[in-house]
Amino acid sequence: MDRQLALAEVEKRIENKNLVKHMLAVEAVMKSLAAYFGENEDEWALAGLIHDIDLGEVKDDMSLHSKRGAEIAAGLGASEDVCRAILVHNSAHGILPESRMEKALFCSDPITGLITAAALVRPDKKLACVEAKSVSKRFKEKSFAAGANREQIAACSDLGLELDEFIRISLGAMQAVASDLGL
Numbered sequence: 001m002d003r004q005l006a007l008a009e010v011e012k013r014i015e016n017k018n019l020v021k022h023m024l025a026v027e028a029v030m031k032s033l034a035a036y037f038g039e040n041e042d043e044w045a046l047a048g049l050i051h052d053i054d055l056g057e058v059k060d061d062m063s064l065h066s067k068r069g070a071e072i073a074a075g076l077g078a079s080e081d082v083c084r085a086i087l088v089h090n091s092a093h094g095i096l097p098e099s100r101m102e103k104a105l106f107c108s109d110p111i112t113g114l115i116t117a118a119a120l121v122r123p124d125k126k127l128a129c130v131e132a133k134s135v136s137k138r139f140k141e142k143s144f145a146a147g148a149n150r151e152q153i154a155a156c157s158d159l160g161l162e163l164d165e166f167i168r169i170s171l172g173a174m175q176a177v178a179s180d181l182g183l
Helices: 003-013 017-037 041-050 067-075 080-088 100-120 132-139 150-159 163-176
Strands: none
Touching (some): 003 017, 003 041, 017 041, 017 163, 041 067, 041 100, 067 080, 100 132, 100 150, 132 163
8 A cells, every 4th residue: 555545545534633643653653663673664654654544434432443444444455464453553442462563553652642742841842852761751640641541652562662762762753754743
């Protein structure tokens, strides 16, 4: 599946520009993780880019979210691996991530929210000034970016990554696309 087609589908289906930016952030993190592990960067990035493609349709119905997303992804020609990663990134279904890509998407989804919040509390509201150690410190503050599921982020250990290393990789990935994220 071509990235331009995937991005066009995301922009067609998702009206909320902040959600599109979130999906771009997860795409960047997934691509960096794929590079780190020597995996297929295009496939992993695609999983990140389209992981929430169904939210314009299913809204807040978490019982449908990611099931419908996996169906949409399959219809767009995404691989079975990408479709399954999309399906299992929503813990509401009770399906545990098994493959490395699935585990990566599961923990990448919430880390982008934590990092974005860390940028937005800075006076300049820019990712360039955010340091990994400050994100690690904010991780411990449960009330900060409370929607960023800490347990899901900590599942980076299932990839063999220490939390600080995962934060470093994720922050670097988001900083590389900061202009696309408006940060």
